[in-house]
Amino acid sequence: MDKIEKIKILYIDDEVNNLHGFKASFRFDYTIFIAVNVTEALAHLEQHPDIRVILSDQRMPDKTGVQFFGDIREKYPNPVRILITGYTDIESVIDAINLGNIYRYIKKPWTDTDIKTAIDQANQYYLTTSMLAIKNEELQKAYDELDKFAYSVTHDMRGPLLSILGAIDIARGIEDVADIREILSMMDKSVQKLDNFIQSIHDYYNLNRGQMKISDVRFDDLVKDLQDIYNVTGKTNRTAFDVHVDQQENFRSDEMSLRIILNNLLSNAFKYQRKGVEDKFVKLDISVSNGKSVITVQDNGIGIDEANVNKIFNMFYRATSEEMGSGFGLYNVKDAIGKLGGEITVDTRLNDGSTFKVVIPSK
Amino acid sequence: MAPQKLNFIIIDDSKLDCFIADKIIRNSGRAGEIHAFTSAPQALEHISTAIAPPADDKTTVLLDIQMPVMNGFDFMEAFEKLPDATKAGYNVYMLSSSINENDLNRVKNYGSIKQFLNKPLTTEALGEILQSI
Numbered sequence: 001m002d003k004i005e006k007i008k009i010l011y012i013d014d015e016v017n018n019l020h021g022f023k024a025s026f027r028f029d030y031t032i033f034i035a036v037n038v039t040e041a042l043a044h045l046e047q048h049p050d051i052r053v054i055l056s057d058q059r060m061p062d063k064t065g066v067q068f069f070g071d072i073r074e075k076y077p078n079p080v081r082i083l084i085t086g087y088t089d090i091e092s093v094i095d096a097i098n099l100g101n102i103y104r105y106i107k108k109p110w111t112d113t114d115i116k117t118a119i120d121q122a123n124q125y126y127l128t129t130s131m132l133a134i135k136n137e138e139l140q141k142a143y144d145e146l147d148k149f150a151y152s153v154t155h156d157m158r159g160p161l162l163s164i165l166g167a168i169d170i171a172r173g174i175e176d177v178a179d180i181r182e183i184l185s186m187m188d189k190s191v192q193k194l195d196n197f198i199q200s201i202h203d204y205y206n207l208n209r210g211q212m213k214i215s216d217v218r219f220d221d222l223v224k225d226l227q228d229i230y231n232v233t234g235k236t237n238r239t240a241f242d243v244h245v246d247q248q249e250n251f252r253s254d255e256m257s258l259r260i261i262l263n264n265l266l267s268n269a270f271k272y273q274r275k276g277v278e279d280k281f282v283k284l285d286i287s288v289s290n291g292k293s294v295i296t297v298q299d300n301g302i303g304i305d306e307a308n309v310n311k312i313f314n315m316f317y318r319a320t321s322e323e324m325g326s327g328f329g330l331y332n333v334k335d336a337i338g339k340l341g342g343e344i345t346v347d348t349r350l351n352d353g354s355t356f357k358v359v360i361p362s363k
Numbered sequence: 364m365a366p367q368k369l370n371f372i373i374i375d376d377s378k379l380d381c382f383i384a385d386k387i388i389r390n391s392g393r394a395g396e397i398h399a400f401t402s403a404p405q406a407l408e409h410i411s412t413a414i415a416p417p418a419d420d421k422t423t424v425l426l427d428i429q430m431p432v433m434n435g436f437d438f439m440e441a442f443e444k445l446p447d448a449t450k451a452g453y454n455v456y457m458l459s460s461s462i463n464e465n466d467l468n469r470v471k472n473y474g475s476i477k478q479f480l481n482k483p484l485t486t487e488a489l490g491e492i493l494q495s496i
Contacts, residue, residue, distance in 0.1 A: 158460040162460045166379075166380070187379065320432065
């Protein structure tokens with residue numbers, strides 16, 4: 001059986017005997033922290049933010065349990081608060097429950113079953129509430145991206161189409177074939193831009209909604225397809241493409257995500273070259289050893305301004321007006337690397353080139 | 364008397380859109396000097412260092428909204444800070460494929476923007492601008 005980490009419980013009571021009795025009874029079921037006063041209790045909470053349930057005695061010399069719960073509620077909203085008390089304090093308990101400061105109370109003297117039932121229910125409540133918080137956060141992120149997306153659709157998808165429409169209109173009034181050809185080649189770029197954008201949306205969807213398929217990855221095979229594509233690009237743009245793969249061992253990962261990463265980094269490296277430079281190059285180096293792959297994509301292109309480096313992975317961010325970037329590529333790269341549990345770093349200097357280094361552990 | 368020639372500045376990161384604007388302006392027969400910039404900072408640099416055009420012969424600026432590094436609104440923030448004498452030399456028209464209401468509302472915040480125009484720029488739309496000047 002898998003070892004399941006025991007949930008953390010904090011018990012605060014001014015009577016030391018109660019604390020030790022409690023610990024003796026439940027230490028096999030839970031990880032228990034005990035505190036003889038408020039100061040100790042706060043120290044535990046500070047050190048262990050993942051304490052799930054707090055039990056507090058009502059009658060203590062420095063503060064009542066109800067007061068204690070009221071005080072910590074704002075700073076530590078997550079742990080579920082349970083009060084232990086005798087019948088005589090029932091008025092203050094009712095108030096506290098109504099204020100939402102405590103989840104439930106256990107009456108003295110308690111039995112082990114009372115405590116276990118209360119803690120198990122409190123834990124369920126904790127899990128449901130925190131699950132809800134996580135889902136809410138995911139939902140908020142999805143909404144934010146949808147907003148950005150809707151805004152971008154008008155610009156990034158309509159933009160190229162409207163350019164083409166405008167160009168068609170102008171071309172109608174032109175007789176000179178050379179001029180028409182020039183317009184056609186510009187229209188070609190707009191169509192490609194739109195196509196790239198749609199391809200990126202497809203990648204984005206796959207990364208966010210698709211299931212990962214973990215299989216053995218042979219980088220030699222993966223790189224061969226890319227080489228076929230980028231050797232042509234390299235010839236056209238007079239950019240040397242140097243590939244080095246050193247795979248010593250088996251590597252398991254999601255091939256589609258790796259493709260998205262490699263394809264975007266290479267396409268950027270070829271795209272953002274300096275015009276009129278003689279010795280343009282793109283170097284791809286992949287080495288697999290010790291259960292991880294290290295992928296380096298290096299170019300001597302236009303580089304990225306230091307001031308903008310931390311923004312390049314943001315959705316729809318474009319660091320340059322050179323070339324027709326979609327502002328989507330590196331966002332997808334980072335997303336894919338995140339899914340594979342890897343990391344990406346950039347070493348770049350304006351007008352000097354960029355080196356992207358990706359480290360991905362084998363699954 | 365022949366209609367007065369007008370000078371233009373086009374700011375758009377898309378070369379095709381610069382080309383379209385350039386052609387349409389030339390076709391109007393009113394084109395004086397035309398400067399096209401594919402990056403807004405370069406255009407700003409040009410405007411802030413050049414001698415400001417006289418107020419009775421303003422340069423018409425066609426400004427795209429969605430551009431990398433410095434977008435149309437960033438450009439306007441910087442433009443509004445230029446000396447009044449410089450600003451008085453330019454009529455700024457904002458161009459966009461945007462059908463986003465936020466963008467349309469934001470345009471109203473900048474006193475220097477004469478009007479919002481939809482992309483692509485057409486001979487008719489330019490004709491209306493030229494008439495209003």
